Amino acid sequence: MSNSFRAAAEGLPKITRRSVMGGIAAIPAALAPGAAFASPEDIGPSPRRAATELDPLLDLIERYRAGCDAYQCGSRGNRDDEALDALADVTYSPPMRDIEEWTRPAVSRQGATAALRLVLTEIGDFPQSGMLPPLLNAALAYLEAEA
Numbered sequence: 001m002s003n004s005f006r007a008a009a010e011g012l013p014k015i016t017r018r019s020v021m022g023g024i025a026a027i028p029a030a031l032a033p034g035a036a037f038a039s040p041e042d043i044g045p046s047p048r049r050a051a052t053e054l055d056p057l058l059d060l061i062e063r064y065r066a067g068c069d070a071y072q073c074g075s076r077g078n079r080d081d082e083a084l085d086a087l088a089d090v091t092y093s094p095p096m097r098d099i100e101e102w103t104r105p106a107v108s109r110q111g112a113t114a115a116l117r118l119v120l121t122e123i124g125d126f127p128q129s130g131m132l133p134p135l136l137n138a139a140l141a142y143l144e145a146e147a
Helices: 017-027 051-055 056-075 081-090 093-100 109-125 132-146
Strands: none
Touching: 056 081, 056 093, 056 109, 081 093, 093 132, 109 132
């Protein structure tokens, strides 16, 4: 599915996932000047890491979010469309495509919750996102199996 969505009215610029994320990247990531960012490796093992190893959907969602963060960091100040497309291709696009093709249920409560949280984010920013149906189906299948 294309990352582009038609503008609601004629004459408005085309809104793409990349342009929205680039705009977000222009917002300072920290309010304090000179703030440093730590990588997940610097912080140490995540208490949720065990859950992601057991739930491939949760792992995929975390890879997507990490890819979005990497895109935002890498796109700051860059207005070259080809470079931004290439950056998207190596950051958030691969896990996004995998989520769009996802057909299995979440296997943990954390995975179902992460799927629903991502749906809430996506539906506000990209209501036509191809990730919405697979995420909702995965969460619902988990909840139905638990009932």
